[in-house]
Amino acid sequence: MKLISLTILTILFTSCSVTSDLNTRIDRSQKKSLKGSPFQTAKGMKAELKIQKKYRGDYENDLKNLLENYPNDTIILTEGYDFICLGCPSDYVQIFINDTLLLYRKDLMDKKYKKTKKILINHFDTTGYFYSDIAELRQEIRKGNQWNNNPEKYGTDECLDGGHTLYTIFYPLGKIESMYMRCWLNKEFRK
Known part of the structure; x- marks a missing residue:
């Protein structure tokens, strides 16, 4: 009976866990990018x-499958947040690998x-604006x-609208790096 109780507790504990190793590594990388960000909005x-x-x-699971099936490729993950919704999950998520975008x-x-x-053809649309951030990071x-x-x-971070975006890059050897961005600017509007 003691062994059955211990087994049930172990199953309950592991099934209730929200955080996998990959999720923890992403979270750690993103927190590091917030800590080192020059943007004041990163603190929030x-x-x-x-x-x-x-x-x-x-x-x-889709991300894990890509990492396993394409171990020699770099994968770009973007998680975009609405500026006016505090404490909300990401509105949209993009996973970019080669010429494929999972949205x-x-x-x-x-x-x-x-x-x-x-x-994606040439990694952005014909206007050069949609997905240009992904193309430039690549x-x-x-x-x-x-x-x-x-x-x-x-x-x-001196913009009136837009959102917050966290870019997370997965390199072939398992390294993960992130960057926080308040408002991505097209090249012609940059300093």
């Missing part, structure tokens, strides 16, 4: 990160993410640049 993101750990399970949008009715898959990574050391190179 702690509640969002805390709740996102709970919601990340909706797309974490997850928050469904307000059932509080889960709905997944769609897109194939170029910086290919060049070997420290893309996350200077977020002010790409954007600002």
